[in-house]
Structures are given as structure tokens and as C-alpha cells.
Amino acid sequence: MFRAFYRDNRMVPLGIMLLTFIIFVYHFELDRQGPLGEIPAAAVPDKLVIDTPRTHSNPIVEIVDSVDETAEQLSHPAIPSAIPSSKPKAPSSSSSNSKSNSHSLHLPKAVTADDVVLMFKTGATVLWKRVPIHLATSLSPNRINHDNVLLYSDYPETIGDWDIIDVLANTSDSVRSSENFKPYLQQEDYESRQNYAEMSNVPGDAAGPAGGWKLDKYKFLPIVQHAGVNKPDAKWYIFMEDDSYIFLPNLLRHLERFDYKDSWYLGSLAWIHGDYFAHGGSGFALSRGAWEQSFGKDPKIVEKFQVFTEEHGCGDHILGHVLKEYGVQFGETYDEARFRYGFNPESHWSTWFEQANWCSPVYSWHHTHGKDVARFYNLEQSWDFEQGPLRFRDVFKALVAPYLHSRVEWWDNWSSKHEIRSNNAKDAEPPSSVKETDVWRSAWESVDSCEAACKSWAECMQWSFYEDRCKMDSMVLLGSGIPEGDSRRQTTLPWVSGWLSERVENWECQG
Numbered sequence: 001m002f003r004a005f006y007r008d009n010r011m012v013p014l015g016i017m018l019l020t021f022i023i024f025v026y027h028f029e030l031d032r033q034g035p036l037g038e039i040p041a042a043a044v045p046d047k048l049v050i051d052t053p054r055t056h057s058n059p060i061v062e063i064v065d066s067v068d069e070t071a072e073q074l075s076h077p078a079i080p081s082a083i084p085s086s087k088p089k090a091p092s093s094s095s096s097n098s099k100s101n102s103h104s105l106h107l108p109k110a111v112t113a114d115d116v117v118l119m120f121k122t123g124a125t126v127l128w129k130r131v132p133i134h135l136a137t138s139l140s141p142n143r144i145n146h147d148n149v150l151l152y153s154d155y156p157e158t159i160g161d162w163d164i165i166d167v168l169a170n171t172s173d174s175v176r177s178s179e180n181f182k183p184y185l186q187q188e189d190y191e192s193r194q195n196y197a198e199m200s201n202v203p204g205d206a207a208g209p210a211g212g213w214k215l216d217k218y219k220f221l222p223i224v225q226h227a228g229v230n231k232p233d234a235k236w237y238i239f240m241e242d243d244s245y246i247f248l249p250n251l252l253r254h255l256e257r258f259d260y261k262d263s264w265y266l267g268s269l270a271w272i273h274g275d276y277f278a279h280g281g282s283g284f285a286l287s288r289g290a291w292e293q294s295f296g297k298d299p300k301i302v303e304k305f306q307v308f309t310e311e312h313g314c315g316d317h318i319l320g321h322v323l324k325e326y327g328v329q330f331g332e333t334y335d336e337a338r339f340r341y342g343f344n345p346e347s348h349w350s351t352w353f354e355q356a357n358w359c360s361p362v363y364s365w366h367h368t369h370g371k372d373v374a375r376f377y378n379l380e381q382s383w384d385f386e387q388g389p390l391r392f393r394d395v396f397k398a399l400v401a402p403y404l405h406s407r408v409e410w411w412d413n414w415s416s417k418h419e420i421r422s423n424n425a426k427d428a429e430p431p432s433s434v435k436e437t438d439v440w441r442s443a444w445e446s447v448d449s450c451e452a453a454c455k456s457w458a459e460c461m462q463w464s465f466y467e468d469r470c471k472m473d474s475m476v477l478l479g480s481g482i483p484e485g486d487s488r489r490q491t492t493l494p495w496v497s498g499w500l501s502e503r504v505e506n507w508e509c510q511g
Helices: 002-009 012-036 059-068 093-102 127-136 179-192 194-200 212-218 220-230 248-255 288-293 306-311 315-325 370-381 392-399 437-441 447-456
Strands: 116-121 149-153 157-159 162-166 236-241 265-267 269-272 275-278 284-287 418-421 462-466 469-473 496-499
Touching: 116 220, 116 248, 127 157, 127 162, 127 370, 149 220, 179 212, 212 220, 212 315, 220 236, 220 288, 220 315, 236 248, 236 288, 265 275, 269 315, 275 315, 284 288, 306 315, 370 392, 437 447, 447 462, 447 469, 447 496
Parallel strands: 116 149, 116 236, 149 162
Antiparallel strands: 157 162, 236 284, 265 284, 269 275, 418 469, 462 469, 462 496
16 A cells, blocks of 8 residues: 555655745745845935035046145235225025035036137227137137137127127217227228228238227126127126137136026136226136126116216226126135136236146136237147146146246346345345355345355245345246347346246145
């Protein structure tokens, strides 16, 4: 009987084993897919939500903030050395907090040249001298689309595909009667006679009627108004003058740090009549939000401030005053590190280089010559912006360092931090890093003595000597010289300047 039972049921254990194996494999597959599958949003714990600050991997953000913390004491030659304590306030705390919170969960979006409008200002008296180089460089299509550029002047012109807008064409009759406005009214007659100018040995591209500078102040408000009305989809309005250069790739990356929908007015700090404003020659950026808050609210803004414009002399100040009246404060007055350095009111050869700005991005230079514009453009085109922005040190190495020598005659590098003369040497107290007081106080005696005094001061980067005057500085500036053939060489003693370039090579980023 048992043998028959075994024979009839010998397949049962095999069946049980097979069923067990199938169940094991089934559960094993379920367990494997759980962690790899998509997790429902509701299942994500609160601690996994990423709070992204208003910074990102952009090298500008990573370096500028730390560098600028050390730069507070930089004195601006064209600005009061001390800003009054009663600064205009930033937008209300709730507004400021909303700016910060609105970006706490999102990385800022990239700003491209298609997001901006470049407002380029020139004048009839300088147009033919300054504008053509920009058309071939800073306004070239590989840099910014033709449709994103507006050219403004005080006389209409056409250069190839470019139409230059006479921004003063619709000026009111009351302004036209102003003495300051007369050069504009004379331009048509002056231009019509240019065809015959060369017959009288007068250059055909002559500067035009005298007093063109007086017209400049009338341009700023209508320029900004016109740009905002005709380019309403722009996120940023960038202003530049014909003797300036804007490092556009650098500036675009800088603007990523600000929400264009908010009210932003960024540039180089200037101050007149108690108004803080962005210096026009340095260039500035105005957000669409700032435009909407001012020009967008008041279509009659130019007429409203007509008297104020007539009573003041600088168009950039007039614009800053008007923006302030509508609650658009200049960003620099917020006293935040991100507003320091970048927009420059001077040229690269008249700007101080130091460790405090060594690694800061550069956004603009002013008082540029045509050859400077071409050189800036070439430097910018050769730069790999994926590796980081162009910084002060990069401009220095490319366009300043090649001209620095241990000693140059007929050159003044504008050293100014310490001055030792024959009549003050006795009481001249050297910096703490100077170990030999006698060497310091003997600096006025000769060129060699001046150079020796500079070398004895650990922070000295350059020196200059004239007659019995030795000047030294801890910053570096190229300055200017008197060329051969210049009559000044016959009427003055030579300035002699020198640089300790090996010390500059040891500079590192601060912070």
C-alpha cells in the first residue's frame, strides 16, 4: 500500500518546490523595482526640498562677492570720497525679501543678447569719427542682433543698414528757444554746406557747430523713453556712449543675478546735487521693471521734467533724478558687495589696478579711443567665457603690462599715495613696512634715490620722479607720456617713471 501511495504522489514534492521558487522570484522582482521606480511627489520628505540661494556656479558670483568685500575703501576720483549717511533707501524690506524668496527655489535663467536692447548714444559732431569702429566691432552681428540695437544722435544719418535716430527731432518749441539748443538748429545749415568744405581746405567730416556738448543733456530722457516704447519685450536696456566699450558677455552674466521684472538701475556710482545716479559714460543697465515703474507709468515724463533738464547740465544726472522721483533707486546705494567695481568712468590706461579689483569682472571702459575699442573687441573675441569672465587682471596683462618698464623717461604714471619733496623730507614718515627711514627721506634727491625708496617699501608698485619730487604708489596705473617732437619737451624737465612689475606678478585674488 505504501509503495502504491509513494508511486502515485512522487510528483508532489517537485510541484511544491517549483511553486516556492516561482513565489520567491516574483517577490524578488517587486523588491528590486521599488527604489528604481518614480517616487510620488507626496512621498518626498520636507528635508529634501532644495533651498537654492541667489548664487550659482557662475564664476562671477563665486569670486566677485568675496573680492568686493575688501574693496570698500576704493576712492573714486570723480565722486566724493565719503557718501553722506542719509542714503536713499532700497526698495522696502518686503520688496527686497520677495526678490530673494522668489529665487530661493530656482536657479536664475541665463540672460542672452536677445534679452537686451543696446541704447547707443552719439552726437552729430563726433559721429563720423567714433561710430564706424563700433559698427565693425561692438555692434557686429556676432555679438548682438541688429534688431537689438538702437542708435541715437542729434542728427539723422544712415550708414549702410544702420539708421541713426535723431532723438531730438520732436523736442518742444519751448526747449528749441533755449540758448543751449541753438547748435541743434544750426546743424542742417552746417551739414548742407559740407559738400563744399574741402574746397576751402576744411575737412569734409568737420565737427559741426560749436556747442554740441550742450545738446547732450536733452537726449537721455527721450532715449530711454523711445527704447522702452519701441522694444517692450526687452528684459534689460543697456546704455552706452560712443567713446565707451561694454564687455557685453560679462555684463549679460552679471545681469543673471537680478530679476528684470523688479526695479534695477545698475552702473558706476556718481553723485550731483544730492542725487545718486549711474554715470553715463560708464554705461548702465535698466531693467524692464524699472522702466515700467517710471516711463511706463508716465508717457509725459520728458515734458514733465523739461524745466529740470534746462536747469541742469548732465543728462545722466537728469535721468537718475527722474528715476528716483518714481521710486527707482540707483543700485549702488544699497551698499551691497555685488554693486562694487565693473563699470569704469575712465579708460584702462587711466584706471588704478590693485589686488582689490584684480579678480573682479570688468563691464565697461570710458574715454576709449578707436584703437582701444578694436583691442577690447579682439580681446573679448579671443576669450573663452565658459572658463570665466574677463577680469581686471586680464585687461591689465593684455593692454597695460606690455608698456610697463623698470624706468621710462618723459612719462608720468600718476603715482600719488606718497610724495617726498625737498621741503617735506625731514618730516616724512615712512609706512611701517619701510625698514630704512633714511632711504625713504632721501627719495627726493635723484631718480635712483626715488627708485630705491620705492623698493624699500614692501607694498610699492610704482614711482615717478620730477626735479626734486618723488611719488610712490601701492597700486598700478599706466599714465601718459610726452612723445618725441612734442613742444613740451622743450619747456619742461622730464618726468621719469618706473614700475616694479615683478611685484604685480605676485598678486592674488583677495577673499
